Amino acid sequence: MIKSKKKDIRKLSSDKIKDFLVENGEKGFRAKQIQDWLWKSSVTSFEDMTNISKKTRELLNEHFEILPISVFKAQQSNDGTIKSAFQLHDKHLVEGVLIPAEPRMTACISSQVGCSLTCSFCATGYMDRKRNLDAAEIYDQVVAIDKQAQDAYNTGLTNIVYMGMGEPLLNYKNVLESVEKITSPNGLGMSAKRITVSTAGIAKMIRKLGDDDVKFNLALSLHAANDEKRNQIMPINEQNTLEVLREALKYYFSKTKNPVTYEYIVFNNFNDSLQDAEELYQFTKHLPSKVNIIEYNPISEADFLNAKVDKIQRFADYLSKKGVNVHVRRSRGKDIDAACGQLANKEK
Secondary structure (H helix, E strand, C coil): CCCCCCEEHHHCCHHHHHHHHHHCCCCCCHHHHHHHHHHHCCCCCHHHCCCCCHHHHHHHHHHEECCCCEEEEEEECCCCCEEEEEECCCCCEEEEEEEEECCEEEEECCCEECCCCCCCCCHHHHCCCCEECCHHHHHHHHHHHHHHHHHHHCCCCCEEEECCCCCHHHHHHHHHHHHHHHHCCCCCCCCHHHEEEEECCCHHHHHHHHHCCCCCEEEEECCCCCHHHHHHHCHHHHCCCHHHHHHHHHHHHHHHCCCEEEEEEEECCCCCCHHHHHHHHHHHCCCCEEEEEEECCCCCCCCCCECCHHHHHHHHHHHHHCCCCEEEECCCCHHHCCCCCCCCCCCC
């Protein structure tokens, strides 16, 4: 692929665009109009910027490019879930999911092409990490999935979860930039409280979230509350032990006052006993939190099975009686491999 000499205009700040315009004899106030077209209106061509003169559009087109994502393939599940393979400008593919669950309309979006963390139960973990997504590529997924929601259900998105392909905290800068654009009145204007960023547990970056006083929600993909078991399924735990994670989460909460969500997939005969539930309670009791119990969605690369329904309920009841705010989440989009842990666009 021949690398373009043009700059990606969405990587420039409004001030940088303004400087460029002034240097080229244009009015500086046009920068605000251009930014509105790029982010509020999500245009993909300079020609669509209709309140800007043809001469200025030609100048922009000569020096810059817009690199939008496109829907490569979309599938709709029997339960109404829509999974999309999004193609990036360099032909890489990532997946995003629209999850309609009254009263919510949730977009599950990706932050990396592939993943480097090799969690044994997750299809994405069996892929190589090719690269991080730019803030604009993350943003574009939200715009595209919102359009799908409008077209299919006549309503816009209510929630966004960074739970697709990749580890968001290993793409920290772009993830935070994308949240800023999504929540900005000069972007999509969504509330940060409607956004959840999920991590497999990068302790130093959890602390950084606290230092940056983020307003969005944080979820930890826990899945086992003792180190021996968690090491087996999540190698990241070897460098980020449960004790280290607990201290990082306490620091994060002390800075942000945001409760933490713990995601816990229940695997048959692995982490579904009452002893496991007790260990989970002991881990979560240190700060305000909630626990989402998640059904496991089998993948061809792994031998795990979902726990039995009665065991899941007994597990949840045990936590509830301990005063834990616990919810059992049912899988959505399993028939099209759109459920939790199943995203893996195998590139050809």
